[in-house]
Amino acid sequence: MTERTVLEMTGIRKTFPGVVALDGVDFRLFPGEVHALMGENGAGKSTLIKVLTGVYGIDGGDIRLAGEPVHFAGPLQAQQAGVSTVYQEVNLCTNLSVAENIFIGREPRRLGRIRWGEMRRRASALLAGLDLDLDVAAPLSSYSLAIQQMVAIARAVDISAKVLILDEPTSSLDASEVERLFEVMRRLKRDGVAILFVSHFLDQVYEIADRMTVLRNGRLIGEYRTEELPQMQLVTKMIGKELTVLDRLDDEARTTAAPGEPVIAAHGLGRTGAVQPFDLTIRSGQIVGLAGLLGSGRTEVARLLYGADRADSGHVEIGGEQVTLRAPRTAMRHGIAFSSENRRTEGVIGDLTVRENIVLALQAARGWSRPIPRRRQDELVAKYVKALDIRPADPEIPVRNLSGGNQQKVLLARWLITEPKLLIVDEPTRGIDVGAKAEIQKLLVELAGGGMAVLFVSAELEEVLRLSHTIEVLRDRRLVEEIENTGGVDADRIMQTIASGATA
């Protein structure tokens, strides 16, 4: 590689209070290449992008653009220097026309008067250069998200065409739209634009990227040429193999439990744009784990089974009876509980107290007119605060003041007092300390031992392996394989499925 880099980041270090987000990360980008930035949640991908675009300052290391050391005060300055970002959520104004979205803030003017004709002509020409034939006078909202994204790219490229960061641009696109986006990317590549590409879809990365940089836990794992790194190895590098040094759970506990009657059975359940139709049965006393990379459809499966999102195909049987899950209430009535991955925004309610949060779901099920007597509330809350070791053990303080782990326990307590038949937990151990994590894992095993069915979603493969009786593997929004977690199954086996997409 004799070319000069357009961007070079060396020894980047970024800390937040109590966390090292990036620790000595190197990253380089050559003109005319697509470079994928890979890593699981918390690996530091978005922090790296934010450091690059000046959203965050850095605590160590340096950034050079075309050889010159740079330090951006913010995304705007970065853009002026030639580093533009297009996010998954398109940051344009959909109420304005296509042409305006490309040129707003730098419209062609004469004596302060915007020259609309000129602007439209230039917009058309620019889009034609990307093989797009759009009515540039139409509002952006009249086009699909894919087109909107390409308009955002056109704007970014027109402002400054050195480095283009595409942060998960394909998450909400269908196959043909992705193909269109890739055509645009290839064209830009030929023009010498360096593209930093972030995506959770392995197939896409292998199709478009020339090289990739893998991060894990804020550290650089390595930089590889795409053709030299098989998918299996990539997944291994992203997920890592070191086993957590927790007190190991008794493996016997999960394997001996005899699965009981099916609690819930999904037949061809799916939702366009979220997850393809899948079959899934969960039995009482069984922990079913969902494995897959971020964006593979894990959360979507969980949400469909709770009715948090409505399925547009297939149906669900609960206890042998066919049920349409219209809303969470319907699922709750059938004994399903759901703890969301977004603990703060979709889980606990920060302003309410620990007690109020814990009784919330039970109270909602009873309706407002049948309040749970205060004494009963206090008993229930005291019981679960003790059982789950929620700290501080004061039920009358706002949940906002609790740590993440304790908030998660409050959320679990909320559902446990409803005595569900099926407990769906999405990332219950994310972002919480090691002790609390072990406690929650142990709790789930105990609950299954007591006959509850559990659907466990986690990004951590080790955790899924340790807890689950059955592992459902997802890849690119498709449930690809069901694996009985008996003796011989290990992380390699799962990763292979994730990487290769073996058919069930």
Next chain:
Amino acid sequence: MTALTRHRLFWPAAVLVVLLVSNVFFAPRFFSITVHDGHLYGSLIDVLRSSTPLVLVALGMTVVIATGGIDLSVGSVMAIAGAVACLMIGDLPNQDSVGGVLLAVAAAIGLAVVLGLWNGVLVSVIGIQPIIATLILMVAGRGIAQLLTSGQIINVSSPPFRVIGAGYFLALPVSVLIVAAVVAIAVVLTRRSALGVLVEAVGASPTASRLAGIRARGLTIMAYVFAAVCAAVAGLIFSSNVASADSNAAGNLIELDAILAVVIGGTALTGGRFSLAGSVLGAVLISALDITTYTIGIPAETTLLFKAVVVVVLCLSQSAAFRAVVLRRRRTAGAPA
């Protein structure tokens, strides 16, 4: 002491006390309460009596704001309730008939339920922003009230109706007793049932509430119905007090005072946690402000200026951005010392 000053309602309460005390310098007998004909009289009683409509409206507004909404139509609902009641009483062959008056009151409140349902459905079923949804009834409602009364002031001379706003029971003004009863009912309803906490959950986080299985729609509609009923009772008190229905004056601009009272009482306009006691305090404070400007002898109209200052000070003190600016100033100013 710090625990006391830090209490949410410390500052509003302190301002209220200062306001009341400052009256003494201008009206030495401000705090004296006399018994006359077995009724209590005095400036303090006047403050309470004059605050009754606002306390009621603020009470309803609190619950609506807690759901994350707002109700601009309360003033118009007041006017409609007064108009309906006075029209029906005016049509009675005998205005002394207690039954007839009760029927009129019931009709006014029943109509308010319908109006509340209208607002609630627009907000929670059709999904229109609360400000806009209630703006419709605010504009049209005033017209309906004027239509009912044909733009006239309808005078009634019904002793039973007069009791509501001007009567005395057990030495206390009936209107104050009614408000006390409504406040008590509201407190019991929200804090003894699960209504309060569910409303707060919906207002604080609609998404999390949905996932917890709370039916926000019904709760939201109930909040608007409650606000309308409170406004209707306020309208009845107002109209009974002047023994007439004045569709122009009844509840004019009261929605703004009520929102102000709620904010003074420490309920955030963004919804969530609410304090009924705080809103009552806020409403009494605003009424005391009116009375104080009167006793001090400055033109009554200047209370608007006072209110402007109060709103600005309160909002700025609640604004995180403002606090940040002030704190930074103070720190840099204090640095050389």
Next chain:
Amino acid sequence: MTAVTSPPRTAPPTSAARRRRWADRRHVPVLVTLALLVGMYGTGVANYENFSDTQVLLNVFVDNAFLLVVAAGMTFVILTGGIDLSVGAVVALTTVVAATLLHAGWPAAVVLPLVLLMGTLLGLGMGAVIHYFKVEPFIATLAGMFLARGLSLLINRNSIPITDPFWTAMAQKRIRFAPGIFISTSVVIALVVVLVAAYVLAYTRFGRTVYAIGGNADSALLMGLPVGRTRIAVYTVSGFCSSLGGVLLSFYMLSGYSLHAQGMELDAIAAVVIGGVLLTGGSGYLFGTVLGVLLLGLIQTIITFQGTLSSWWTKIVIGILLFGFIVLQRLVTRRAR
């Protein structure tokens, strides 16, 4: 923010076909207003003698020139997704200050720029509070409303007649097209304001930034647009328009009175909404606002011609129109998603 999840369109229809489709949807509210306006005018002509006189139509402009100016300013604010409750109070304050100063013998050449500057500065102040201290527009302009109304009451509680020669000249000057067919100077001023405002919104960077903020303020910021400055500017524009509206009203009334323009903020908001401007911001035209004002004016004219209908019908009809248009907006935006 606006994750538009329209169904994927793999084979885009031809440009022309698409253009026709979006043109329809975007202009529906304005077209409906226009149709209503024409329909209502037709009904008037068909039912009432002399309604077809050109002057009847011109009088709608003459009687609503000040509202047109105020609503033009409000359009800027609402296009950014904000709201300005202070406009009516600023109009009143302008009339009072102008009348007081003129009464004290100040020359019109000084008074006129002074009152315009005052309104502009008030708007600037509210905009600054909204932007820098992150106070809700609703609350900040509510405080502005109290402040302006309070100030005008403080200055004078009574109506002050204006006898200044310039003012009376402006009030009496008629621009005649033919015998009996005329407009006032205020109409000319209002039309100039409307044209300038429409130009600014359509052809300047400031205008387009107003739309961008209303569409998605976060995106606008990320695209490098001066969001803060523009947001302050729209309230400044609204303040200027309110004071100019106040000047026009004082030409019309030849008096300054603190109770002028009561509830005018509602008329202005209603006109803007009926004109098809989305209250959430980002969509609508000044032309629509003009139609909205004319529609309100025409309703009043018809009610005057009818004779048996009373003024409160205006409010009821406006309420019904508001309801219709808000539901229409809701449907249009829902389909656009």
